[in-house]
Amino acid sequence: IPxxxxxxxxxxxxxxxxxxxxAQFDMTGAMAAIEAALGNVEVTAYETPEDAExxxxxxxxxxxxxNINQHGQTIYL
Known part of the structure; x- marks a missing residue:
């Protein structure tokens, strides 16, 4: 299954x-929006693509x- x-x-x-x-961030709203859009999934956040993979x-x-990177951070869901 893809x-x-x-x-x-x-x-x-x-x-x-x-x-x-x-700064401190609340990512739960974005995570909930993805869960609602896809249905029947659980979204988890990671700091690196390797950890997510x-x-x-x-x-x-x-x-x-x-954030751990000054002035910007990419999070992998």
Whole structure:
């Protein structure tokens, strides 16, 4: 059975109040939208494509995630 393919969600932006390039993000809304669009799937977030591919090291708190790459971060779902 082929894996479902979701439309990429819009970028999530947060204000960086201290201008250090890091902020806290809540990804659960984007994850829920993908789950609703595809139906009968569970979306998990990862920091690297390798982790996503091998289903290891999921982001434990996608509702309170702080980026690890200054001024930008790609998350793999």
């Amino acid at each position: 894996a479902p393919i979701a439309t990429p969600p819009a970028p999530i932006e947060e204000c960086d109040f201290n201008n250090d390039g890091f 091998h289903d290891v090291n999921p982001i434990p708190n996608p509702d309170n995630y702080t």
